[in-house]
Amino acid sequence: MAVRAGKIICSGLNYRDTVLEDGAKFPEKPLLFLKPDTAIIGDGEAIVKPEEVKILTIEAELAVVIGKKGKNIPREKAWDYIRGCRAANDVTAKDAQKEDIQWTRAKSYDTFLPLSPEVPVNGPLEDVEVCSYINGKLAQKGNIRDMIFDIPYLVSYISGIMTLEPGDIILTGTPGGYGKEVRPGDEVRIEISGVGRITNEVTI
Ligand code: MG
Numbered sequence: 001m002a003v004r005a006g007k008i009i010c011s012g013l014n015y016r017d018t019v020l021e022d023g024a025k026f027p028e029k030p031l032l033f034l035k036p037d038t039a040i041i042g043d044g045e046a047i048v049k050p051e052e053v054k055i056l057t058i059e060a061e062l063a064v065v066i067g068k069k070g071k072n073i074p075r076e077k078a079w080d081y082i083r084g085c086r087a088a089n090d091v092t093a094k095d096a097q098k099e100d101i102q103w104t105r106a107k108s109y110d111t112f113l114p115l116s117p118e119v120p121v122n123g124p125l126e127d128v129e130v131c132s133y134i135n136g137k138l139a140q141k142g143n144i145r146d147m148i149f150d151i152p153y154l155v156s157y158i159s160g161i162m163t164l165e166p167g168d169i170i171l172t173g174t175p176g177g178y179g180k181e182v183r184p185g186d187e188v189r190i191e192i193s194g195v196g197r198i199t200n201e202v203t204i
Contacts, residue, residue: 142175
């Protein structure tokens with residue numbers, strides 16, 4: 001527990017099938033929000049459903065970890081600023097997300113960010129499967145090739161807004177099939193090919 005990170009910047013609606021499923025308009029620029037590092041848990045730790053939350057959902061995501069300080073990073077240099085990657089679960093209180101204009105509450109409860117250990121990255125990732133399973137049953141299956149804004153685009157765009165620093169984490173969005181509800185007693189597994197997996201049970 002108590003894994004400290006720098007900023008955790010998240011990208012919403014970043015896979016084509018996710019946007020189509022939502023019936024949303026294709027975004028013209030990345031949709032960004034933040035999660036606090038106090039939400040991070042590790043493998044085997046419980047995702048705790050807050051009492052006031054009615055609908056808890058999961059989102060399998062590839063997370064990249066920044067290794068070098070940068071501002072206004074050009075797209076073609078973005079991979080030089082990435083030192084590692086992790087499997088992430090962007091747990092969401094769906095009812096809170098719908099009630100509030102800002103997503104801070106929906107995304108920020110303690111235990112709402114399961115993260116696998118960091119593995120090093122030495123160059124571009126291009127063919128990576130992003131999957132989630134609920135009680136062993138496949139819930140989401142996507143590939144980072146289907147991102148609307150790819151990883152270099154996200155790093156460049158975000159660094160135009162805020163200085164990126166070593167340890168900062170970018171969650172790159174979730175593929176289709178997302179938004180499946182999980183309940184206490186369910187076991188959730190996120191698997192990112194070549195990166196890792198993380199398993200967590202939902203509890204009250
Ligand atoms: Mg997400």
